[in-house]
Amino acid sequence: MPDVKHFDPDxxxxxxERLFWQRGAATTGIAEVVAATGLSRSSLYxxxxxxxxxxxxxxxRYVEERSQPMFQALADDGRGLPAVEAFFDRLIRIRCAGEHxxxxxxxxxxxxxxxxxxxxxxxxxxxxxxxxxMRAALEAAxxxxxxxxxxxxxxxxxSLTLLAYGVNLRSRAGADPATLRMGTSAALDSLRxxxx
Amino acid sequence: MPDVKHFDPDxxxxxxERLFWQRGAATTGIAEVVAATGLSRSSLYxxxxxxxxxxxxxxxRYVEERSQPMFQALADDGRGLPAVEAFFDRLIRIRCAGEHxxxxxxxxxxxxxxxxxxxxxxxxxxxxxxxxxMRAALEAAxxxxxxxxxxxxxxxxxSLTLLAYGVNLRSRAGADPATLRMGTSAALDSLRxxxx
DNA sequence: GCTATCTTGGACTGGTCGTTCCAAGATAGG
DNA sequence: CCTATCTTGGAACGACCAGTCCAAGATAGC
Numbered sequence: 001m002p003d004v005k006h007f008d009p010d011x012x013x014x015x016x017e018r019l020f021w022q023r024g025a026a027t028t029g030i031a032e033v034v035a036a037t038g039l040s041r042s043s044l045y046x047x048x049x050x051x052x053x054x055x056x057x058x059x060x061r062y063v064e065e066r067s068q069p070m071f072q073a074l075a076d077d078g079r080g081l082p083a084v085e086a087f088f089d090r091l092i093r094i095r096c097a098g099e100h101x102x103x104x105x106x107x108x109x110x111x112x113x114x115x116x117x118x119x120x121x122x123x124x125x126x127x128x129x130x131x132x133x134m135r136a137a138l139e140a141a142x143x144x145x146x147x148x149x150x151x152x153x154x155x156x157x158x159s160l161t162l163l164a165y166g167v168n169l170r171s172r173a174g175a176d177p178a179t180l181r182m183g184t185s186a187a188l189d190s191l192r193x194x195x196x
Numbered sequence: 197m198p199d200v201k202h203f204d205p206d207x208x209x210x211x212x213e214r215l216f217w218q219r220g221a222a223t224t225g226i227a228e229v230v231a232a233t234g235l236s237r238s239s240l241y242x243x244x245x246x247x248x249x250x251x252x253x254x255x256x257r258y259v260e261e262r263s264q265p266m267f268q269a270l271a272d273d274g275r276g277l278p279a280v281e282a283f284f285d286r287l288i289r290i291r292c293a294g295e296h297x298x299x300x301x302x303x304x305x306x307x308x309x310x311x312x313x314x315x316x317x318x319x320x321x322x323x324x325x326x327x328x329x330m331r332a333a334l335e336a337a338x339x340x341x342x343x344x345x346x347x348x349x350x351x352x353x354x355s356l357t358l359l360a361y362g363v364n365l366r367s368r369a370g371a372d373p374a375t376l377r378m379g380t381s382a383a384l385d386s387l388r389x390x391x392x
Numbered sequence: 393g394c395t396a397t398c399t400t401g402g403a404c405t406g407g408t409c410g411t412t413c414c415a416a417g418a419t420a421g422g
Numbered sequence: 423c424c425t426a427t428c429t430t431g432g433a434a435c436g437a438c439c440a441g442t443c444c445a446a447g448a449t450a451g452c
Contacts, residue, residue, distance in 0.1 A: 002398035003449045024309065026222035030440060040401050041441080051440065104308060111369040112300065112308035113220065123369050148386070155382030162379045165365050166358025173307040173319050183358045186351030190386040195346045198428035199419045226410060236431050237411080247410060393452100400447070408439065417430070422423100 009047055012037045014065075016048075017058040021106040025055045025113055056118045062106040063126050071133045080141030081188060084134065084160065088184040091164065095171035096180070104172030108165050131161045141191075148193050156191065163187055205243055208233045210261075212244075213254040217302040221251045221309055252314045258302040259322050267329045276337030277384060280330065280356065284380040287360065291367035292376070300368030304361050327357045337387075344389050352387065359383055 015037050019028055030051055034041060048054045070091070077083035094100060107126045110119055135157035141147050167180050189195060211233050215224055226247055230237060244250045266287070273279035290296060303322045306315055331353035337343050363376050 002396080003400085003447080004398080006399070006448080024222065026220065027310075029438075031438080040399090042400055042402085042443090045441070046399075102311075108365065109308040111365045112305040114223075115298075115370075120369055127366070127371075151386065152378075152382055155378040156386065158375060158379035159359065159382040159386075162359055162362025162366065162376070163355065163383075164362070166361035169304065169307045169361050169365060170323070170358065173316055175323075179354060180358070182348075182351040183354035186348055186355040187359075187383065187386075190344070190347065190352065190355075190383075195344060198426080199417080199430085200428080202418080202429070225408070227408075236429090238413090238430055238432085241411070242429075395452085396450095398447105398449080401445095403443090403445105405442070406439100407441105409437075410435100411437105412435070413433090415431095415433105417428105419428080420426100422425085 005043070005047070007037075007039060007043070010061075012039060013048070013057060013061050016054060017061050017065075017106070020055055020058045021062060021100070021109070022103045024109060052116065052118075056116070056122065059106060059110055059119060059122050063122055067105070067107060067126060068129070071129055074137055075133050077137070078140050080137060080144045081146045081192065083140070084137050085185070085188055087137075088164070088167070088188070089181070091167060092171070092177050092180045092184070095168060096175075096177040102172055102174060105165075105168035108168035109172065111165070112169075127161060130164065131157050134160045138191075146193060147191055148195075151191060160187065201239070201243070203233075203235060203239065206257075208235060209244075209253060209257050212250060213257050213261075213302070216251055216254045217258060217296070217305070218299045220305060248312065248314075252312070252318065255302060255306055255315065255318050259318055263301070263303060263322060264325070267325055270333055271329050273333070274336050276333060276340045277342045277388065279336070280333050281381070281384055283333075284360070284363070284384070285377070287363060288367070288373050288376045288380070291364060292371075292373040298368055298370060301361075301364035304364035305368065307361070308365075323357060326360065327353050330356045334387075342389060343387055347387060356383065 016033055019033060019036050023032075030041065030044070033039075033044065033054070037044070044054070048057055070087070073090075074083055074087045077086060079086075095104065096102070107123055111123055113119075135153055138147065138151075138153045138157055138160075142151070142153065163184065167184065170180060171177075212229055215229060215232050219228070226237065226240070229235075229240065229250070233240070240250070244253055266283070269286075270279055270283045273282060275282075291300065292298070303319055307319055309315075331349055334343065334347075334349045334353055334356075338347070338349065359380060363380065366376060367373075
């Protein structure tokens with residue numbers, strides 16, 4: 001009997017995600033969301049709740065639909081260090097060129113923004129996922145004899161994960177991709193058994 | 197003949213700096229600045245200009261009075277890798293405990309916030325300073341035979357600088373200091389001639 | 393086509409935003 | 423003490439904020 005929604009909730013959420021990603025949560029008003037999505041405030045509030053709920057949903061979508069595929073590609077690439085190198089190369093390319101150039105990483109940006117518990121939970125999950133994936137890639141590298149002896153793989157995975165935040169953050173402020181690339185290469189080179 | 201200011205402009209700027217540092221630029225209102233400083237809006241605007249000018253001034257003060265002393269301590273410590281290690285240890289301690297715990301680094305936070313040119317210039321300066329200081333510390337380490345052969349010191353300095361952003365960022369979102377410490381140690385260990 | 397139910401547009405709320413303005417207050421040279 | 427000059431408090435500004443509300447519109451089972 002009832003009416004049905006006149007829009008696709010996930011397609012709208014993607015637009016919202018892009019808006020918050022590019023402009024930040026605090027500096028994006030509901031009016032902008034309305035303008036970007038074409039929805040009315042009623043539909044927005046009825047479907048997603050208030051602004052904070054909307055932001056958390058958008059952030060979750062980002063982690064699932066944007067970050068996760070990147071992590072998965074790394075997980076699926078069994079080459080070890082070359083896989084990690086490819087991950088960083090792709091990361092830097094995406095951050096500095098193309099449709100989302102200079103947007104940074106929405107999850108990385110979120111670390112600097114709020115202290116909201118729901119947000120933090122998503123960020124911790126995001127962090128753990130990347131660290132775990134990095135750790136697996138390092139194990140693969142080690143199994144193929146690519147790594148120097150005596151490396152702490154857990155600690156190194158954490159280190160590379162923190163490095164990714166640096167790349168994301170600086171890319172948003174306009175950092176030169178070649179410089180970023182130089183930094184990530186140095187970090188990886190120092191792990192190699194055969195150094196340069 | 198004229199009246200003089202009834203307050204110390206730099207002391208007030210320090211309070212403003214702390215406010216923007218802790219709470220972020222976008223989420224801090226002028227009303228809060230007025231409340232925190234005790235100044236009236238008139239004095240605020242007459243002395244510092246609008247909100248954006250005030251924020252840039254506060255950021256500049258942060259870089260000069262907070263970051264620079266940290267960098268200088270690293271520059272003055274000629275021990276090489278132990279100096280870099282001490283830098284990161286101190287950084288993590290400051291970020292996770294004490295008066296400014298979980299505030300992150302104001303400059304790091306600023307990377308995620310705005311695209312303001314004046315802000316970017318300060319951030320680039322901040323980045324260059326740390327990278328240069330890191331590079332000098334690595335040179336000292338190399339001169340003392342602490343480093344593995346064939347390291348690109350410029351690239352490694354960039355890498356460690358990006359790592360510092362990661363530490364700052366994650367500390368703001370509540371990261372465990374021991375985990376951060378693990379990450380920075382791994383990065384430094386991989387540079388050593390004598391590993392493990 | 394009627395009706396119960398949900399959705400939608402958009403006016404409206406009280407509050408807060410950054411900023412401006414001016415009269416009253418403070419100051420120090422004359 | 424007078425006065426020119428700057429500072430200060432606080433009211434006021436229009437714009438925008440997130441969020442609410444309700445009448446009008448759309449839907450689908452009957």
